[in-house]
Amino acid sequence: MRKIFLLVLLISFFKGLSQNRPLLYNVDDLPQALLQNPGARIDFTRHIGVPFFSQIHLFAGSSGVTAYDVFADNDGDVNDRVRNIMRDITSGDFFSVNEQLEVLSLGWKMSDRLYFSTGIYQELDIFAYFPKDPAVLAFEGNASYIGQDFRFSDVNFAGEVLTVYHAGLNYKVDNQLTVGGRFKLYSGIFNAESTSNEGVFRTVETPGGPNFYRHEVSGLNVRVNTSGYASLKEEEGMTVDKAVAELLSRSFFGQNVGLGVDLGFNYRVTEQFSVNAAIQDLGLMFHQKDVENYNYFGSFQTDGLEPLFPELDENEATIPYWDVFEEKLDQNLQDETTNNTYTTWRPLKFNASFQFGTGKSILPCDYLISKKPRFMNLFGMIFSGVNRPKGPTYGVTAYYDRKVTDNFRFRVAYGADEYTLTKFGLMMSTRLKNFNFYLAANDIIGYTNLAKANTASLQLGLQFIFKDL
Template identity: 35%
Template sequence: MKKCAWFVFLLMAVSYAQNKQILYGFTEIPQSLLQNPGGKTHNDWYFGIPLLSHIHANGGSSGVTVYDLFAVDGKDFNTKLEEVVYRLRPTDFFTFNQQLEILSGGFAFGPSYDKNEYISFGLYQEVDAILYFPKDYAKLVYEGNQNNINRPFRLDHLNGTSELISVLHIGYNKVVNDKFTYGIRGKVYSSITNVNSVSNTGTFITVNGDNNAYDHIFDLDLSLKTSGLVNLTMDSDFEMKDITKQLLFGSNLGLGIDLGFSYNIDKHWYLDGSLLDFGFIRHRKHVENYELKGNYVFEGINPIFPEVGSGQTADEYWTAIEEEFSNLFTLDTTRTKYTTWRPIKLNSSLNYAFGKKVSKECDCTFDDSGYLNRVGIQLYAINRPKLPQVALTTYYYRRLLNGLSVKAAYTLDSYSFTNIGLGMSAQLGGVNFYIMADNFLNFKNIYNAQSLSLQLGINYIFTNDED
């Protein structure tokens, strides 16, 4: 019974948002190459300040906010909880993504008059998690089964995954000509922990019984796969240094690739795109998997509740039920190796640049200074366990001063239709600082926001762009 309880706890404990629409195409920031390895670059070399070059956190819910449940509005909490349970769908989800860049750098090379090739590299840590709303589970808990006789509850509504990984990467960027640039990035994934339960099927149904009031029929095919978790929770000799050892070339490794390009249609219009994290991780060590399969019928314990003077106490009654469940269900524990695929991400944008810098001395433009403004539309998609998630962004970019640029974006996504984000990149000497955030309309009441995102970082850049 303890193993069954542990299995259910792990299933419910796993609780994926990665769209970086403001960073994408923000070419003054070196980390934009992580969003498109074929993007444009504007520096001879750079290095990121260790642990400070890129800090990112993003969390969201597609169908409910904290405010929906805990707002001080005079409405009873149970009423609000009931509304949430019946409003959410099995495809609604809760996500969390966090990235911390440990080190990074890059440099241009090629002929001294035309450095048209660029190498970038780095190591970052990432947490990524998604949990879909288990609607039938929630309804069963909320309503009970007495009022749902002959109604099957679907067990495939339980679906979620979470992981903690490190990523070592190196990328190559090549300017082929004035129109076309391409890039490729190779990645080595090192999984620290992984928990996933994405292939559940089955039903639970209560029917009128013959030997008791009700029969409870279980058709189960539930599974939970874990790696790197058993040593965290079961190993008494485990220390924090054991995690740091797995940050680089740990026991559960994988490979991946990013591809990207930029194409100048004419002097104003350009198109770009990228395909990220086409790869896998093979989980070999510290693996512990749980499976609960089969058809079971539970008839209950007679009497349904002990009669007065029957000699059976309430504690003995519930103990009997516990023992019956323990004997009924067989939880298989295995250490079978398994493979997980990374969530593939797609970015693509169409952009229009305009507005040359004008010299006050001659009332003419600087032909080599580039455009001050850009507008565009960007499509983002990520593969998820149930359905792909898609976002559409329009943006406006403005270079205010040498070394100071801003970008505003409006995004339609799975969370809301009112996501307005702002980003800024500032460079003083060789030091570059950037910060960007989403959902500014909800900053007055962040508890009512369905998603929040923050990115910031500091780099040292030696730029070849002196305008």
């Protein structure tokens, strides 16, 4: 029954997976594997990270365009390049930036089966879909798009900066199954999101009407929520440097809070073959302080100005056509600023994988070998993802992991996701006595020319890892 349950859980994860951080997933001698799967199998008994340096993660990606596409050094006109890009890119393409800095990380084995880990990390996450219709309207106008709708729903973005306090337990049920969970307390520093917008703009021909065309805005309902921004905007003399300093001052105790959990397992089907899966950041942020919302709503249509030319004496003023038009526009298309609290889901992350080991190691000095067989060669595939406002993004990674010695290992990986189909990655981890250093870089081909790269990802860290008490 337990095997059936685990298999169903694993298959359910396959349905909603996307790109994540595959180079450290399943690396059983790095504590960072517990951040991605609290139920991962591990082979250390204690760890403590070098403050602010145990994990530094940087990622930036674009699914539809690169910097080279816009700023290529050739004879073409930049406006033509932008026009071509806007024709090819869709409202489903997106841009993403993620940064994570581990402030504190430590853990220790509480019993033969139970490992406790805790820490603090700061995270920045920005995700925006390309607002195609508003961008085309702003760049090209409506002359070539008579009768077509420009959708305001294309405006869809979310961004946040927060600090995460976490504590987790990793429990070895038996020689086959390991499970784990992690509780998280989120401390919000800054948030801005606009994800459920409505309304269209269109221009239609009106034969026999008062004008050749009618312009219509219907069902407009655009909302931008912010927290941690109003106080920066309203403070007199605020500069970029002061704003950054203020945000840094909130790093440990932000104004808004949230709760979340991570859950995961690892199941060794045979001595050589294992499957595992995990979810991260199943949680909510409650934005209640320093909140400001910007709302734009209404419907309006116009056939344009209809100027009259009556005879006027010297004491009569001309009709203020533009003022009248602007007044009607303001009456029908309204904007308001409110301070209503709101709640956001954290971007839920998924990971699932299977792994096969060969080349069993026999190390008499390794007291864990009887509990967890060690294989020098590991072959695996990871399905990973992040849930986003329009649905999850997807990715898959195949890897070869080689434990060269007890103190050095490397991983080479090939992945495909919605950013690129040629994502080569490399990870190495080395240990001098108990001091560990690791470095992981994904999409290595893109590093040869960052301007042409769709993604760039880098992880590195310094920490102390102990294998015995």
